[in-house]
Amino acid sequence: MRKPYLIEVAQNDQLVVFCPPTFLKDKELTRIAFGSRSIEVDFIAHPDQNDRISISREIQKALHFPNFNTPLHVFFDNHSLIIGPLVGIFTAGFTTLPTEPIGERTLFFSKLLSVNKIVGAFPFIFGEQHIDWDQGIIEGHIFHNDAWETVEVPFPNVIYDRLPNRKSESNPILIKVRDRLQKEYHIPWYNPGFFNKLDIHERLIQDETVAKFLPETLPFTSFSSIETMLSTHGHVFIKPKNGSLGLGVHQLIYDKYNDDYFCRYQDENGVNRLRKFSSLERLMSNVFSNQSLEKMVVQQGINLLRSESRTIDFRVHTNKDDLGNWHVSAIAAKIAGPGSVTTHTRSGGEIKTIEEIFPLEESTLHKERLSDAALLLSNSLDRHVEGIIGEIGFDLGIDRNGDVWLFEANSKPGRTIFSHPGLKDFDLLTRKLSIAFAVFLTEQSLLHPEEIFT
Incomplete structure (x- = not known):
């Protein structure tokens, strides 16, 4: 992870930004920006502070910057200092309940937003009804001090798609919002679209690096x-x-x-x-x-590894980091329930760590095989699927010969495996990386916009 800087709001009304001296070397900064808002200011070097940026209340109001001391990354574009990223998490299914604004998914979103200080980003949740197109602001839901709040923020640097299902994804109103934010406002939008099994198979089967993982x-x-x-x-x-x-x-x-x-x-x-x-x-x-x-x-059908006569498959999560590189972020084994056709918990399946099922040497070998396959598949999907992909959940199997097979790739992977106590650290890692990728996307949209928007 790259270093974020603490952004603090000073109790004055001057249009002056105090920043580390290194920011002013070889740069002529005249503006500061947060999301889609920017303002012309003067820059003065902090004499003894290299880890923070101070803005006045006047700047904070002009930028619609929430008044929290928070660590953020910095980006330079022409003569502008950009603090962020401001990450809009787009979803549907909002309620009027102040403690459960996104219904049964509220707990997941509160955990997702809680990585903000670790990552150095400002994420917020919003739906189409929260956008004020005329003013260029959004009423965002944030999770602060263990409670939900709404704050007015500018349009974000990037948008993370967390629409809950195919029905919401095909809603004409939501499609129009996505197209407008991407095309008119040039906001990178990552993880759009649920995968279609047959479409994914037909794309991957043409790639000789991963075709061996695909069942007929x-x-x-x-x-x-x-x-x-x-x-x-x-x-x-x-x-x-x-x-x-x-x-x-x-x-x-x-x-x-x-x-x-x-x-x-x-x-x-x-x-x-x-x-x-x-x-x-x-x-x-x-x-x-x-x-x-x-x-x-x-x-x-594949003759898969078994545990006590029950079929085993594996959920493998991959995420891109703040440098745009793929990582395996979680691996879990799923054991089919008695008489079940799948390993899903709703059908009686069990979630286990690989180490709970196999001896150490064998579990190490299985994890290596699964990780190698998942990274190859992630890079292949990146090349062959439209849109910007930041995370994938793979359902993989290993047969009795040790060969790996892909059963399904999920663009919006579920979180069921993280109910296992032994996978808590991986739960945190996947959430951190899913927001950290926004740091990379923000930088790329400034340095190489042609690669993002073509």
């Missing part, structure tokens, strides 16, 4: 294609193209010795089911009678 995946076209994959692999998964949380996932198994077909899934009551059929046609007509199969993909 096809759009549903006919029963014969499922028959072919079953005869080759013994079992397949049928999943919604745009699914999440393991909803709608079915495992089809073919017993070639008895010529029977089995389907494992979770019914509408949340009960794990395993049903037997004499033919694939009977299975499909019984289990999928009320489903749109054209919205499904068929994926090769």
Whole structure:
């Protein structure tokens, strides 16, 4: 992490900024900026303070800078000193409750915002209803001194997309807001869009550096294609193209010795089911009678590592840091619940650290394989997917030969794994990095705007 500077508000009304002497070497600074607001000021070197910047109340009001002593990074552009980054976290689902302004996600957002002093950034939460386009200000929600407050801030340096679901993402009003802030105001917008399973597969399969991690995946076209994959692999998964949380996932198994077909899934009551059929046609007509199969993909089944006869897969988080580099920020093992088709906790799955399941040498080897694969996949997605990606959650598996397989990439990964006490430090790391990436984006938008906005 690069060094932030403490920004303090002095009790005077002069248009003067006191700053470290190094800021004035070889620079002719005439303006100070915070987000989209800037003001012409005089700069004077602090005689003995190299770690702070002092602004007056008049400057603070003009910039709409919240009156908190807070550490922030500094950026230089032409003759301007820019303090920030001011990070707008865009979401939906606000309530009128002062203690739960974002409903059941309030706790997550309070934890996300609490990294501000560690990172040296000023993050706030907002929705489309909080924007005053005429005044160029936003009524932002911040978490300060363990309580929620609203403050008026300028338009931010960057925006972190935390829309909660595909429905909000496809809302025409929210799409219009995003397009306007990106195109008219040239604000970098990171982590836009939920991934589509088939689209991601088709993009990655063309990249020879990661194609080896991809199980055979096809759009549903006919029963014969499922028959072919079953005869080759013994079992397949049928999943919604745009699914999440393991909803709608079915495992089809073919017993070639008895010529029977089995389907494992979770019914509408949340009960794990395993049903037997004499033919694939009977299975499909019984289990999928009320489903749109054209919205499904068929994926090769893998014989994965197991713990006490239960399937294991792994959630691997990757994040970009304040230098724009990818890091593996968390790895957790997920063990399928009894009779469950997925490892999700809502289906009885358990979250474990890798060290809880495997001996030390084996766990080290698995973590290396998963980390190497996740970094290759992250860089590949960066190259092949539109938009600015700052974090990814991968669902990976390891088969009995030690090969790694990608089952899903999530552009807005869930946080369930961090309920495990052994993963608390990684919870903090992922939150720190997701905001720290805004430092890099802010700098890039000033130094290389053509790379950000093309």
